[in-house]
Amino acid sequence: MQEYLDMIVSLLPGLWLSILMATVSILIGIPLGFVAGLILNGSNKALRWLTIALVEIFRGFPALLTLYLVYFGLAEIITLDRFAAVVAAFGVTTAAYTAEIFRASIASVPRGQVEAAQALALTKKQITSRVVLPHVLNIAVPPVIGIAIITFQGTALAYAIGAKELLGSAYSIGMINFRVLEPLLVAALLYLLFTSLLAWMEILADRRVARISGTSFDGGAGAARRRQRRQRKTGFDASVLNTPASKITQ
Amino acid sequence: MTTTPEGTLALSAQQIRKSFGGKEILHGISVDVKKGEHIAIIGPSGSGKSTFIRCLNLLETPDHGTIDLHGERVFDAVEKTPAKSVRALRKRVGMVFQSFNLFATHTALENVSLAQRLVLERSKTDAVDRSEELLERVGLKKHMHKHPSQLSGGQQQRVAIARSLALDPEVILFDEPTSAIDPEMRVEVLRVMKELAEGGMTMMTVTHEIEFAKEAADRAMFLADGELLEIGPAAEILTDPSNERIRRFVNALSGVI
Amino acid sequence: MLEASYVLEGLWITLQMWGGAFLLSVVLAIPVAMLRGSKNPLAKFIGALWAWIARGIPPIAWLIIIYFGLSLGIISEVPVLAAMVGLGIVNSAYIGDSIRSGLESVSNGQWEGAASVALTKKDALFRVVLPQAIPVMLASTAAYSITLLKNTAIASIIGANEMVFYAYNAVQVGADPITAFLTIGIVYLLLTVPVGMFARWLGSRAKRGSERVVY
Ligand SMILES: Nc1ncnc2c1ncn2[C@@H]1O[C@H](COP(=O)(O)OP(=O)(O)OP(=O)(O)O)[C@@H](O)[C@H]1O
Ligand SMILES: [Mg+2]
Numbered sequence: 108m109q110e111y112l113d114m115i116v117s118l119l120p121g122l123w124l125s126i127l128m129a130t131v132s133i134l135i136g137i138p139l140g141f142v143a144g145l146i147l148n149g150s151n152k153a154l155r156w157l158t159i160a161l162v163e164i165f166r167g168f169p170a171l172l173t174l175y176l177v178y179f180g181l182a183e184i185i186t187l188d189r190f191a192a193v194v195a196a197f198g199v200t201t202a203a204y205t206a207e208i209f210r211a212s213i214a215s216v217p218r219g220q221v222e223a224a225q226a227l228a229l230t231k232k233q234i235t236s237r238v239v240l241p242h243v244l245n246i247a248v249p250p251v252i253g254i255a256i257i258t259f260q261g262t263a264l265a266y267a268i269g270a271k272e273l274l275g276s277a278y279s280i281g282m283i284n285f286r287v288l289e290p291l292l293v294a295a296l297l298y299l300l301f302t303s304l305l306a307w308m309e310i311l312a313d314r315r316v317a318r319i320s321g322t323s324f325d326g327g328a329g330a331a332r333r334r335q336r337r338q339r340k341t342g343f344d345a346s347v348l349n350t351p352a353s354k355i356t357q
Numbered sequence: 358m359t360t361t362p363e364g365t366l367a368l369s370a371q372q373i374r375k376s377f378g379g380k381e382i383l384h385g386i387s388v389d390v391k392k393g394e395h396i397a398i399i400g401p402s403g404s405g406k407s408t409f410i411r412c413l414n415l416l417e418t419p420d421h422g423t424i425d426l427h428g429e430r431v432f433d434a435v436e437k438t439p440a441k442s443v444r445a446l447r448k449r450v451g452m453v454f455q456s457f458n459l460f461a462t463h464t465a466l467e468n469v470s471l472a473q474r475l476v477l478e479r480s481k482t483d484a485v486d487r488s489e490e491l492l493e494r495v496g497l498k499k500h501m502h503k504h505p506s507q508l509s510g511g512q513q514q515r516v517a518i519a520r521s522l523a524l525d526p527e528v529i530l531f532d533e534p535t536s537a538i539d540p541e542m543r544v545e546v547l548r549v550m551k552e553l554a555e556g557g558m559t560m561m562t563v564t565h566e567i568e569f570a571k572e573a574a575d576r577a578m579f580l581a582d583g584e585l586l587e588i589g590p591a592a593e594i595l596t597d598p599s600n601e602r603i604r605r606f607v608n609a610l611s612g613v614i
Numbered sequence: 615m616l617e618a619s620y621v622l623e624g625l626w627i628t629l630q631m632w633g634g635a636f637l638l639s640v641v642l643a644i645p646v647a648m649l650r651g652s653k654n655p656l657a658k659f660i661g662a663l664w665a666w667i668a669r670g671i672p673p674i675a676w677l678i679i680i681y682f683g684l685s686l687g688i689i690s691e692v693p694v695l696a697a698m699v700g701l702g703i704v705n706s707a708y709i710g711d712s713i714r715s716g717l718e719s720v721s722n723g724q725w726e727g728a729a730s731v732a733l734t735k736k737d738a739l740f741r742v743v744l745p746q747a748i749p750v751m752l753a754s755t756a757a758y759s760i761t762l763l764k765n766t767a768i769a770s771i772i773g774a775n776e777m778v779f780y781a782y783n784a785v786q787v788g789a790d791p792i793t794a795f796l797t798i799g800i801v802y803l804l805l806t807v808p809v810g811m812f813a814r815w816l817g818s819r820a821k822r823g824s825e826r827v828v829y
Contacts, residue, residue, distance in 0.1 A: 167806040168799045169767035172778055176799070179791035219458035222416055223517075226452035227472035227524065228444040237471060241462040260672035267674075267771045274675055278682070288683035295679060299670035306670075319504050320461045 114280070114293050121276030122297055128272060129259040131194040136201025136258065137251065143202060144209025144243075158206070165203035170261050173200055178268050193265045197258055204254045205247075212247040213239065246316055252309040256302055263298070273297060367392040367427060367559040368450070368528050373412050374421035374434075375405075382408050384583045385421070390528065390561060392427075395554040397570035397591055398563045400580035401606060406563040409580065410530045413561070414450040415443050426450070426527060448476060451521035451529040455536050457513040459505040465492060465516045466501040469523050476524060484523075491519040495549050511542030515549055522553075529553070531562040547573070567610050571595045579603050616784040616794040624777035625801060631697050631766040631776060636759060638702030643709035650714060661710075668707035673765045676700035681772040694776075697769030701762060708758040716751030717743065719820075749820035756813035760806050767802075777801060 146158045165173060178192035187195070216239050224234040266275040277294035281287035368390040375383040382405045390396055398406050411417040413424065415432065424432035424446070431446045432438055438446075459468050469488035473479045479487070492498045495515035497508075505513050514534055521529055534550065535543040547566065551573040554560055564570055570577055570591050577591040579600070587600055598604040649661025681696040690696060720743045728738035770779035781794040 163807060164799070164803065167764075167803040167810075169764040169778070169802060171767045171770070172795055172799055172802065175778070175782065175785075176792065176795040179785055180795060183791065217458070217461075219454060219456050220460055223452075223454060223458035223460070223520075225416060226414055226447055226454075227520070228447040228476045229472060230444065230475075231440075233475050237475065238460055241460075245462050263672040263674045264768070264771075266678075274672070274678065278678065281683075288679070291675070291679045291683045295671045295675050298672055298675060299667065302670040303666070318506070320506055 111289070111293065114290055115297075117280055118273060118276055118290065118294060118297065121271055121273040121294070122301075124271060124276075125259070125262045125265075125273040126301075128190065128193050128197070128262040128265060128270075129255070132197035132201050132258050132262070133255050135194060135198030136254075137205055139198070139202035140205030141209045143206035144213050147206065147210040148213045162203045162206045165199050166207075168200075170197065170200050171264050171267060173197075174264055174268065189265065189268055189270045192268065193262065193270060197261055200261065201254060201258045204257065205251055208247050208250045208254070209243065212243040215246060216242045242320075245319060249309050249313040249316060252305055252312055256305045256309070259301060259305065260298065365392065365428060366390065366425065367394070368413070368561075369425040370413060370422065371424075372422040373409065373419045373424075375408055375412055375417055375419050382583050383412070383419075386580070386583075386585050387422075388578060388585070388588065390559055392559055393557045394576065395558075395560040395562065395574045396588075397574035397577040397595075398561060398580060399565075399567075399570065399577055399595070399603075399606070400586075404580040405583040406580050407532050410452075410532050410561060410563055413528075413530055414447050414452050416452070444476075448524055449527045451524060451526035453514070453517050453521050453529065453531045453534050455533040457505070457510070457517045457537070459513050459517055459520070461505055464502050464504055465497060465508065468505070468516055469520045472520070473523050487523060488519070491522050492516070494522075495519045496545070509542055510538040511545050514538060514546045518546070518549055518553075528559045528561065531560065531564070533563050533565065535564070535566060565610055567595055567607055579606075616781055616789050616797060620780040620784070621777060621797065621801065624775060624780040624798075627694060627774060627776040628763075628766050631694055631701070631769055631774065632759075632763050634694075634698040635701035635705060635762060635766070638698060639705035639709050639762070642702060642706035643713060646706055646710040647713040650710065651717070665707040665710055668703050671704075673701060673704045674768045674771060676704060677768055677772050693769060693772045693774035696772060697766065697774050701765050701769075704765070705758065705762045708761070709755055712751045712754040712758065715754065716747035719750045720746045749816065753813060753816035753820045756809060756816055760809050760813065763805060763809070764802065 143158050143162060146154050147162075149155060168176075174193065174196040177196040178187065178189070181187050181192070181195075220238055220242070221234060224238045229237070262272055263274040265272050266278065269275065271279065273294050274291075277290040278287070280290040284290075366389050369388075371387045372385045373383055373387070374381065374385050386405075386409055388396065398410065400406050408417060412419045412422075415438070418438075419432070419434050421434045422432075423430060423434070426446070426449055431442065431449075459465075460471065463471065466485065466488050469491055470481075470484040473484040473487060474481065477484075489498060489501065492501050495518055497512055497515055497519070500508060500512060505516070508516065518529075518534075531550065535546050538546060543566070547569050550560070550562070551569075554573050562570070562574065574591040576588060577594045578588040579586045579594065579602075581602060587594060587603060594603065595607055598607055646661050646664050649657045650665065652658055652661070677697055677700040680700045681690055681693060684690055688695060724742055724746065725738055728742045733741065766776060767778045769776055770782060773779070777798045778795075781789075781798045784794050785791045
C-alpha cells in the first residue's frame, strides 16, 4: 500500500505538468477557436475559406503529427522548448476542434433575439457583447469541456517527445525500478479520475444549459437521454455512468 | 424634441414601399397616427402587415417613403440614415414581437433592465427600480428572477411589453402579440395592452383578434396584397364591413360561414 | 528524404490497423451495448464500467500498457497488434455509444406501435427499430472512425511501422521535418476529409429518414 502511495506521490509532478500543458493549450485554443467561429459566421469570404482550410487541416492531422511538426519543424526556425511545442501544437488542435462548436453556437443565436436587441436601440457592439456572447458562452460550455477532455488526454502524447508529464514520468519510474506495469496503471488511474472529473463537469454544464435555455447544443439529445432514462420500457435505456464526452465525434 | 400640441401626429409614415428580391411587397402605404391613438392592422397572411410594421422601426429599411415622429423627420428613403439616427428612432418606437424574443440567457428583470443600462445609461439601482415597477405593472414582479424558459408564453410576452416600455417610447408596435400564446393565456396580455391603450400610449397592433381590436383600438387599417384597402374607426370597419373583402375576412376569423 | 515507397508501405500498415481496430471495436461494442442496455443492474454496471475505463484512459496510455506493461503473448510483442487491440478497446466505447444513441433515436412510439400489432420484442427490434436505428448508428460510427484513423498515428510511438513512423525515422536521419511530416499530413487529409464528408452525408440522410418516420 505504502509502495503505491509513494508511487502516486512520485507521479504528482508529472500529473501537474499534464494539467499545466492542458490548461495552457486550452487557454490558447479557446480564444483562437472563438475567433475562427466568428470568422466562419462572418461575411469575409477570403478569410472564411482560409479559416475553413486551417480548421480542416488541424482537425484532419493526428495530434501527434502536429506535435512533431511543431517540435521538429519549428525547431529549424526558432528555438522551442518541449513545453512551448506541446502547448503550441495542442493549442491549435484545440482551436480547430472548438471552432466548429463556436461557429454552430454563434449561428444558433435566434435571429429574433438580435432583432429584439436592435429594436431596443442597442449598438452592434452591445448586441455582440450583451446578447450574442452570453448565449454563445452558455450553449458552448458543455461541448467545449468535451474538447478539454480530449486535450487533457492528448497531452499524454508529449511522452513521445520525451516530456516528463504523467505518462512520461510513469514510464521512467517503471524503467528505474524494472517494474513497468504498476506505475503505468497508477498513471492510467489518475487519467481516468481526471477525465471523469471533467466529464462530470460537462454533465453539470449541460444541465445548466438545459435549465436556462430549455434546449442544449446537441438539439436536446441530453434531454432525450434523460427522458429515455425514465422510460425503461424499451429495454435500451441510458445507463448510470453516462459520459457525454462521447458526443464529440472528432 | 419640440413639445407637441394636443391632437398632432405622433407618427406619420408616408408612401412606404418595400421590395424583397425584386418583388414589391408594400406598394406605398401611408398612415397618420395621432398621439394616444391605437391602430389595429388587419389583413390576410402575406399581405405585408409584419413588413410594414417592421419598416416603422427600421428593422426593414423602406425603399421609398418617409417617417415622421411628432412632426420631426426621422427617416427619408432618399438619404442614407446613419446608424446613430436609426437607434435614435428605435429608442422612440418600441416593438413587441410575435415570438417574444426575450433574451434567453437573461432573467426577466435583466431583460427589462438591459436597454435602460446600455441605451439610457441609467444607474443599476435606477434601472432595477424602474424594471421592478414595470414588471409589477404587467403582474410579473414575483417572477422577475426567472429565465424566459421558466415562464409561460403569456408571461414572456408581458415581460417583453415591460422591456419595450422601459425605454419610455412614444409609440409601441405590436406584431401579432398573442398569436404564439395558448388561447387561455392570451387574455392577460390583451388586458395589459388595453390598459396601455387606455393610459394614452400610442400603439399600432397587428392582430387577428377581431374582438380585441374592436374594443381596444380606435381605428383599424386593412392591408391586402401590400395595399391599404381601408382605414377607419375600428368598431365600424370590423363590425359591419362595407367592403366585401374585409367582410369575408372578418367573418372567417369570427367563425361565421 | 522521406521516400514515396516508405509512405506507401506506412499507409498500408495504417490502413490495416484502422480496419483491424475497427472490426475489433465493433465486436467488442455489441456485447457492451447489450450489457449497458440490459435490465440487470450488474450487467449494466459492467457495461458502463467498460465504457468508462476504455474512454477514460488516453489511447497512448493504453498502447504503452499493452505493449510495455502486459505480457499478452504475441499481442505484446508485435506493435501493430498491440495498437489494434488498444485502439479497438478505446473505440469500442464510442461504437457502443453509437449503437445506443441509434436505438434511442427511434421513438418509444415505434416500440409501442410494434407491440400494438402483437410483434414479439425480437421482431420489433429487428423488423421495426433496427432498420430505423442503423442509419443513425452508421453516421456516428463513420464520424468516430475518423478519430480512430488519426489515433493509429500513436502506434508509431511503440514502433508500429505506419506512416508517421517512417516520417519520424527519416527526420532522425536528416530529412527535412516540415516536408516529411506535412507529406504524411496530406495523406491523412486525403483520408479524413472524404470520410468526414461521407459521415456528414450519412448524418443528414439519417436525419431526414427519422423525420419521415416521426411525422
Ligand atoms: N425577409 C424577406 N425576404 C423575402 N421575402 C419576404 C421577407 N419578409 C417577408 N417577405 C414576403 O413578404 C410578404 C409579406 O410578408 P409579411 O410577413 O409582411 O406578411 P404578414 O401580413 O405579416 O403575414 P402573416 O399574417 O402571415 O404574418 C410575404 O409574401 C413574404 O413571403
Ligand atoms: Mg406577420
